[in-house]
Amino acid sequence: xxxxxxxxxxxxxxxxxxxxxxxxxxxxxxxxxxxxxxxxxxxxxxxxxxxxxxxxxxxxxxxxxxxxxxxxxxxxxxxxxxxxxxxxxxxxxxxxxxxxxxxxxxxxxxxxxxxxxxxxxxxxxxxxxxxxxxxxxxxxxxxxxxxxxxxxxxxxxxxxxxxxxxxxxxxxxxxxxxxxxxxxxxxxxxxxxxxxxxxxxxxxxxxxxxxxxxxxxxxxxxxxxxxxxxxxxxxxxxxxxxxxxxxxxxxxxxxxxxxxxxxxxxxxxx
Amino acid sequence: xxxxxxxxxxxxxxxxxxxxxxxxxxxxxxxxxxxxxxxxxxxxxxxxxxxxxxxxxxxxxxxxxxxxxxxxxxxxxxxxxxxxxxxxxxxxxxxxxxxxxxxxxxxxxxxxxxxxxxxxxxxxxxxxxxxxxxxxxxxxxxxxxxxxxxxxxxxxxxxxx
Ligand code: HEC
Ligand code: HEC
Ligand code: HEC
Numbered sequence: 121x122x123x124x125x126x127x128x129x130x131x132x133x134x135x136x137x138x139x140x141x142x143x144x145x146x147x148x149x150x151x152x153x154x155x156x157x158x159x160x161x162x163x164x165x166x167x168x169x170x171x172x173x174x175x176x177x178x179x180x181x182x183x184x185x186x187x188x189x190x191x192x193x194x195x196x197x198x199x200x201x202x203x204x205x206x207x208x209x210x211x212x213x214x215x216x217x218x219x220x221x222x223x224x225x226x227x228x229x230x231x232x233x234x235x236x237x238x239x240x241x242x243x244x245x246x247x248x249x250x251x252x253x254x255x256x257x258x259x260x261x262x263x264x265x266x267x268x269x270x271x272x273x274x275x276x277x278x279x280x281x282x283x284x285x286x287x288x289x290x291x292x293x294x295x296x297x298x299x300x301x302x303x304x305x306x307x308x309x310x311x312x313x314x315x316x317x318x319x320x321x322x323x324x325x326x327x328x329x330x331x332x333x334x335x336x337x338x339x340x341x342x343x344x345x346x347x348x349x350x351x352x353x354x355x356x357x358x359x360x361x362x363x364x365x366x367x368x369x370x371x372x373x374x375x376x377x378x379x380x381x382x383x384x385x386x387x388x389x390x
Numbered sequence: 391x392x393x394x395x396x397x398x399x400x401x402x403x404x405x406x407x408x409x410x411x412x413x414x415x416x417x418x419x420x421x422x423x424x425x426x427x428x429x430x431x432x433x434x435x436x437x438x439x440x441x442x443x444x445x446x447x448x449x450x451x452x453x454x455x456x457x458x459x460x461x462x463x464x465x466x467x468x469x470x471x472x473x474x475x476x477x478x479x480x481x482x483x484x485x486x487x488x489x490x491x492x493x494x495x496x497x498x499x500x501x502x503x504x505x506x507x508x509x510x511x512x513x514x515x516x517x518x519x520x521x522x523x524x525x526x527x528x529x530x531x532x533x534x535x536x537x538x539x540x541x542x543x544x545x546x547x548x549x550x551x
Contacts, residue, residue: 299516301530302506303497312504313473319450319457320469353523358516 130167130315136384138178143273149380154280158311162381165324168314169390173336177388185265185334185386188258188341192266195259201250207243207263214266221271221383223278225372233287233368236264237343255363261341265332268385275382276329278375291373294366300357306374309351326351327378328371330387337390344371415536418511418529427499428491433509433536438544446538446545453534453542458505461549474505479551489546493539508533 136145147164151157166174176182196207196214211217225235234242240263241252253260280288298305309318310326317323332341345362348370352359360366413436423429432438446453448467456464458473480489491498496505511529519526534542 297515299514300518301514301526301533303514304504304506308504316472317469318471318473319454349523352516353518353521355518356521356526357514357518357523358525359518359523 129161130163133163133167136164136166136174136178139180145273145382145384147381149275149382152376152379155377158307159325159377162327162378163314163325164381164384165327165330165389166384166387168322168324169388173388173390177384183334183386183388184336184339185332185341185388188262188334189266189269189386191258192262192264195263196266201244201248203247203249205248210243210247215270217267217270219271219274221268221385222274222276225368225375226279227283227287231283233284233365233372235344235363235368235371236267237363238368240264240267256343256346258341261332261343264343265341265386268332268383271383272385273382275380276375276378278372278379280372280376284372287369287372288376290366291369291371291376294370295373298355299352300355302355302357304355306351325377326374327381328374329378329381330384330389332385333387333389335389341386342389344374348374413537418509418532421494421509423491423495423498424487426488426491427495428485428487429494430487430490432540433490433494434540436537436540438537438540438542440541440544440548443538443541443543443545446534446542452538453508455542477546477549479549481547481549482551484546486543486547490539490543493534493542493546506533509536509539 133148135147137143138145145164147167149162151159151162166177176184180186193214199206199209208214221236224239225233228234228238232238237253237255237260240260244250245252253263278284295306298308306326309323314323314325328344328347331344331347333347334340335342343362345364345367348367349359349362413434415435416431416433421429421433422431447461448454448456448464450457455477456467456470458471460470460472460476460478462476462478464470484492488499492500492505494509495507496503497507509532511532514528514530517526517528517530518524
């Protein structure tokens, strides 16, 4: 019951049609120039999932991630911390975040590369006098999910030049490093072998435009850094911590490989 | 005799009884690879057991070769990977020494191969402690023992077309 020959190009490249046509997300995009032919085309991770998993992402009532989006929106509107403010006190409706997910991570005014989680915690600690949220905690994942959905359909477009360049170079170096006792780089699986099966897993190009994703296996939202951690751990390597500078750099590089694919978050994966 | 010494002596005895006389094994750093990546001398003086090799081949916790390879007769394996070539007929294409070299350290036969080096202990980038995600200390235990390599090789030579 496995394919005899791997298909490098997915058999079908239909768009993801959400809520009976309310929104249509393309699943193929031209590869950005910086990839220099390393990928002939970009394919959404959705194309590599089984039909049942795919279907869940086409209806917001069936998409289990949407419950967490609702919880994130509630948090957005709820005052917290000594300043007595909510996110909405300054940013108003969460729709104001449209476009933010498509350009994350990005370099802040101080020249540091920040993920969305960093911007959220900066607002919480410095503007709300509230405690920082755990990188991988439910409240943080709910907020990043709620903010991501506001950009659904917008093409990923992270900046890789100017102040972002050194971070991008660092992430690229990591992407091609063969970590761990199994000596496997991200590129071994997601560039050289997407479309192939690694035992029961159908390898995708490993894009991040669907994050945070709802993973059926974990029955929870999964952040980008948690996914990276899992992939590196599976090479029998010492991983990097979530929220580390290394993972921010990797996040930027991986995001740039997907520049042009629409923001899908919250996507559903198995 | 202190109690813990007695019990560890018993544990040692039990281990010897369970595994039989210890086979002489070639340590990872002492394996001699020919220029083409092959290894002529068996890594253990106990002959490989092809049936055990077939089990290791598809066992997720040891060889897990099935993660990347297909063998058409292995309908017992629930999922077979497509990363590497199908191994049907591998016993026709390669000599026993070549197969031993490929299983022990495939990168000596196929430079830059994605196939892991199964009998290697050091020279890694951020080596981990198994699948824990935590740091490991080199030399790491080899992914397969010398005897397991011999068992897998004994199985591979039986793969004739
Ligand atoms: C007191 C005002 C205030 C509050 C409360 C506040 N923010 Fe902000 N937020 C800002 C300001 C000002 C910026 C712009 C900072 C900059 O550009 O350096 C910002 C930036 C951001 C950004 C980055 C947007 C971008 O385009 O770069 C995100 C994401 C964000 N806030 C999320 C949140 C969330 C989530 C909350 C609640 C948990 C929140 N903010 C609460 C004032 C606030
Ligand atoms: C041994 C193979 C392997 C390696 C090495 C590997 N991954 Fe993965 N990765 C997988 C598998 C299997 C999945 C789940 C199926 C899929 O989407 O490809 C996955 C999924 C992903 C996803 C989620 C894609 C989606 O659409 O949900 C991302 C992102 C990802 N990997 C990034 C990375 C990065 C970054 C690295 C290197 C640090 C890496 N992977 C290394 C096997 C690997
Ligand atoms: C992560 C993937 C992976 C795993 C796990 C793996 N292999 Fe391989 N194997 C490969 C690839 C890829 C090749 C092709 C050689 C190359 O890199 O060009 C290969 C080649 C081979 C060959 C030569 C193929 C031929 O017929 O020409 C044999 C034999 C082999 N592997 C046996 C094994 C055995 C036995 C195991 C487990 C103990 C194993 N492999 C585990 C990826 C893998």
